[in-house]
Amino acid sequence: MNKPTPANQTQAQAHLPVARPDDKERAVIIRTRNLRKSYRMGQVVTEALRGIDVELYRGEFICVMGPSGSGKSTFFNMVGGLDSPTSGRVFIDEVDVAQLSAVELAFLRCRKIGYIFQTYNLVQYLTALENVTVPMAFAGVSGDEARQRGLALLDLVGLKERWFHKPIEMSGGQQQRTAIARSMSNNPAILLCDEPTGNLDLRTGSEIHQILKRLNKERGVTIICATHDHRLISMADRIMWIRDGQVERIVNRSEVTVETGSIEGQENE
Amino acid sequence: MKTIEVKDQVRLPLSRCVELVLSGVKFRLFRASITVTIISLAGAFLMTILGEGLIARRVAGDIESHIAPRRALSFWVTRISVPMSSPQLVRELAKTQAGDDRWREFAAWGHLSDAQLSQLAGVARRQVIYEAYFEDLGEGQRRPLVGRIQGEQIFASLQDPARLSAFKDVLRTMSRQLPTPVAELETFLRDWQAAGELNLAILEGNARAVEGVRKTYTKDFDPQLILAESDDSLPKTLGTMGFSLPARDLPVVREQAQLSLDAKRLAGLLSEPVSETAAAAEKNAGSTKEPTDDSSAAGARQTTKVLVKNLLARRLDVDIAAVTVPMFYQEVKSSAGSAWLVEQIGKGRLGGLTDNRIRQVAQYALDQSKLETVEVSVSQVAEGGGFMGLNPRTLALIAVSFFVCIVGIANAMLMSVTERFREIATMKCLGATDGFIMINFILESIMQGIAGGIIGVILGFLLGTLRAWSSYGWMALANYPAANLAQAAVVALVVGVIISAMAAVYPAYVAARLAPMEAMRIE
Numbered sequence: 174m175n176k177p178t179p180a181n182q183t184q185a186q187a188h189l190p191v192a193r194p195d196d197k198e199r200a201v202i203i204r205t206r207n208l209r210k211s212y213r214m215g216q217v218v219t220e221a222l223r224g225i226d227v228e229l230y231r232g233e234f235i236c237v238m239g240p241s242g243s244g245k246s247t248f249f250n251m252v253g254g255l256d257s258p259t260s261g262r263v264f265i266d267e268v269d270v271a272q273l274s275a276v277e278l279a280f281l282r283c284r285k286i287g288y289i290f291q292t293y294n295l296v297q298y299l300t301a302l303e304n305v306t307v308p309m310a311f312a313g314v315s316g317d318e319a320r321q322r323g324l325a326l327l328d329l330v331g332l333k334e335r336w337f338h339k340p341i342e343m344s345g346g347q348q349q350r351t352a353i354a355r356s357m358s359n360n361p362a363i364l365l366c367d368e369p370t371g372n373l374d375l376r377t378g379s380e381i382h383q384i385l386k387r388l389n390k391e392r393g394v395t396i397i398c399a400t401h402d403h404r405l406i407s408m409a410d411r412i413m414w415i416r417d418g419q420v421e422r423i424v425n426r427s428e429v430t431v432e433t434g435s436i437e438g439q440e441n442e
Numbered sequence: 443m444k445t446i447e448v449k450d451q452v453r454l455p456l457s458r459c460v461e462l463v464l465s466g467v468k469f470r471l472f473r474a475s476i477t478v479t480i481i482s483l484a485g486a487f488l489m490t491i492l493g494e495g496l497i498a499r500r501v502a503g504d505i506e507s508h509i510a511p512r513r514a515l516s517f518w519v520t521r522i523s524v525p526m527s528s529p530q531l532v533r534e535l536a537k538t539q540a541g542d543d544r545w546r547e548f549a550a551w552g553h554l555s556d557a558q559l560s561q562l563a564g565v566a567r568r569q570v571i572y573e574a575y576f577e578d579l580g581e582g583q584r585r586p587l588v589g590r591i592q593g594e595q596i597f598a599s600l601q602d603p604a605r606l607s608a609f610k611d612v613l614r615t616m617s618r619q620l621p622t623p624v625a626e627l628e629t630f631l632r633d634w635q636a637a638g639e640l641n642l643a644i645l646e647g648n649a650r651a652v653e654g655v656r657k658t659y660t661k662d663f664d665p666q667l668i669l670a671e672s673d674d675s676l677p678k679t680l681g682t683m684g685f686s687l688p689a690r691d692l693p694v695v696r697e698q699a700q701l702s703l704d705a706k707r708l709a710g711l712l713s714e715p716v717s718e719t720a721a722a723a724e725k726n727a728g729s730t731k732e733p734t735d736d737s738s739a740a741g742a743r744q745t746t747k748v749l750v751k752n753l754l755a756r757r758l759d760v761d762i763a764a765v766t767v768p769m770f771y772q773e774v775k776s777s778a779g780s781a782w783l784v785e786q787i788g789k790g791r792l793g794g795l796t797d798n799r800i801r802q803v804a805q806y807a808l809d810q811s812k813l814e815t816v817e818v819s820v821s822q823v824a825e826g827g828g829f830m831g832l833n834p835r836t837l838a839l840i841a842v843s844f845f846v847c848i849v850g851i852a853n854a855m856l857m858s859v860t861e862r863f864r865e866i867a868t869m870k871c872l873g874a875t876d877g878f879i880m881i882n883f884i885l886e887s888i889m890q891g892i893a894g895g896i897i898g899v900i901l902g903f904l905l906g907t908l909r910a911w912s913s914y915g916w917m918a919l920a921n922y923p924a925a926n927l928a929q930a931a932v933v934a935l936v937v938g939v940i941i942s943a944m945a946a947v948y949p950a951y952v953a954a955r956l957a958p959m960e961a962m963r964i965e
């Protein structure tokens with residue numbers, strides 16, 4: 174399955190090992206083909222992604238690492254169907270995202286993918302429960318059923334008692350837990366987390382990590398997570414390094430010892 | 443390659459959208475209230491103008507129905523007692539149509555054929571146009587053109603070729619030109635000259651006719667009396683002198699003349715002396731509380747003569763110098779007042795003025811003065827035609843105010859969109875379609891439009907009524923066009939909603955086009 178065409182292969186990828194999960198039977202859920210993205214700002218063209226070929230498997234927990242500006246967020250935008258690449262392809266569940274109409278994209282975002290943002294992005298004027306049920310409404314679930322499911326999800330993240338709180342009345346960790354509950358509201362196959370604990374202190378961050386871990390283990394959700402936090406990395410199945418818009422390497426966690434400092438790929442140079 | 447089956451991608455029901463928007467609006471109450479204020483101002487503006495105009499036109503219609511008979515009376519009083527002046531003849535000629543009453547009068551007085559008369563009418567119509575032009579010029583422009591003279595004198599002086607060529611020279615330098623080419627003015631001047639003689643014939647005929655009336659009704663000649671006491675032979679009698687008073691108009695004119703005469707008689711009663719009995723004096727004295735010379739004399743059980751005016755002063759508890767005729771009318775307009783008057787003067791001496799008639803006449807006399815004050819102000823507002831009775835100027839003003847309003851709302855909405863970039867983008871990440879975002883913003887604006895519209899309509903309704911009331915007083919309320927005002931309210935409300943929906947289109951489009959990846963961005 175792992176067969177990038179030689180023409181597309183960059184030098185870096187040719188030399189560096191691309192690990193595959195231990196369980197070789199796993200299905201591919203996200204596949205990218207020579208994914209490129211450049212931003213033009215006036216005369217300056219920034220190449221944020223320069224040919225990314227990866228395959229991510231159903232049910233795996235993969236951490237994406239890389240220095241600031243390396244293109245992690247850009248990669249997430251492409252993979253999450255939030256933006257279209259300059260060239261190259263993204264397949265989600267074997268569906269070519271570029272071929273989708275606006276409505277189909279909305280459908281995809283609504284049911285296939287859950288998003289967790291560094292800044293939580295809860296709707297400020299809605300309560301925790303209402304926030305969680307918004308995506309359900311877009312999926313046609315409303316009324317009592319939505320309420321029951323929303324409360325169950327809030328229970329999952331330990332916020333059942335606070336369902337009526339507005340974001341203003343919650344701590345950062347509580348907001349992020351609400352955001353996780355929201356991201357799970359339509360049982361997505363994929364959770365995209367862009368630095369989910371970037372704004373949180375260590376303790377609160379750990380709670381979030383545990384929740385993500387549980388979702389991955391108990392519900393089999395594929396979790397793709399950009400982070401610098403070694404505790405989160407130690408939970409991952411695989412770790413992917415991005416540098417200058419290219420995949421530097423992908424390793425199974427079992428192949429690296431996760432210790433602060435040593436894991437940072439860019440420090441190994 | 444696989445595709446996504448979107449058949450079961452649902453649309454959010456409208457009720458859910460409204461719910462969402464409402465909680466959003468509640469959250470951003472301050473900005474929403476600004477938009478609502480803008481809309482309500484526009485709505486109030488529109489409603490004030492519509493409401494005031496509607497009331498004014500209703501009042502104008504009402505006044506017209508009150509005034510037309512009075513106008514007929516004053517026309518005929520003057521017609522049969524005062525010879526026409528030349529400018530008056532021109533005005534009437536310009537308005538006359540072949541075969542109508544004035545036409546027949548002029549034909550009879552001037553011994554003119556229809557062809558001659560229509561020639562005269564044509565000249566008169568042109569004369570009115572030119573006179574209006576000179577009138578409009580204003581002193582500064584008119585002086586160099588024609589000097590100090592006015593009206594007919596201008597046309598007389600322009601008969602002089604030297605004057606005419608000087609006139610044309612000055613005219614060429616002027617910004618405001620004649621309403622017609624100069625050549626037509628010259629034609630007119632010739633026609634005017636020719637018409638002079640025939641006009642004079644009409645005026646002379648008219649003067650003879652007036653003299654004829656005077657001779658026919660010799661004993662103390664009073665045109666009002668002639669009309670009031672006329673029987674159905676009057677049109678015929680006047681007809682022999684050339685006057686054309688249609689038989690169907692006679693009853694109206696006669697009734698008006700009688701009312702007018704009775705009003706004068708009623709006013710005259712004020713200075714009527716009546717004998718005051720001791721009992722009445724005592725009763726009256728009791729009401730004044732202050733003993734006066736009159737009452738002490740009455741106390742001596744003598745019968746004295748006092749004027750009705752004095753009694754009225756006592757009755758109203760005012761100084762005798764302050765008693766006015768309208769006060770008297772006002773008093774006897776009521777049944778208590780008229781009964782009092784009959785009692786004071788005695789049926790015998792009232793000569794036909796029953797207390798019913800007294801009330802009617804008093805009301806008539808009071809209306810007269812009110813009508814006079816209101817007529818002028820109404821005639822200005824009421825003349826507007828076009829859409830809902832608005833003149834083009836007002837329409838333009840409304841259009842500009844709406845444009846400003848749309849820009850204002852659009853700006854507020856755009857700011858709201860910018861503020862909510864992250865929220866909108868997040869919604870799109872959660873599965874919102876462009877259409878949903880767009881509908882959301884337009885719904886928000888429409889809801890603000892409804893709120894602002896209702897507030898504006900109520901404000902404008904009150905304001906318009908108040909303004910109409912201050913201009914026309916009691917007549918505004920007596921002629922309240924409730925149904926039309928309700929229509930205007932609906933129009934103002936609908937316009938408010940349309941405006942806000944229109945203003946929201948662009949901001950909503952901007953919001954809908956926002957890329958969902960904006961949600962990822964960190965400031």
Ligand SMILES: Nc1ncnc2c1ncn2[C@@H]1O[C@H](COP(=O)(O)OP(=O)(O)OP(=O)(O)O)[C@@H](O)[C@H]1O
Pocket residue numbers: 212213214219220221239240241242243244245246247248
């Ligand atoms: N919308 C944009 N317009 C122009 N340039 C952009 C845009 N988004 C990203 N870039 C550029 O693309 C490059 C990659 O950015 P990206 O946000 O993907 O980095 P990142 O790995 O997420 O960094 P960080 O760890 O700081 O979040 C950067 O050089 C950035 O300046």
Ligand SMILES: [Mg+2]
Pocket residue numbers: 245246247367
């Ligand atoms: Mg980033």
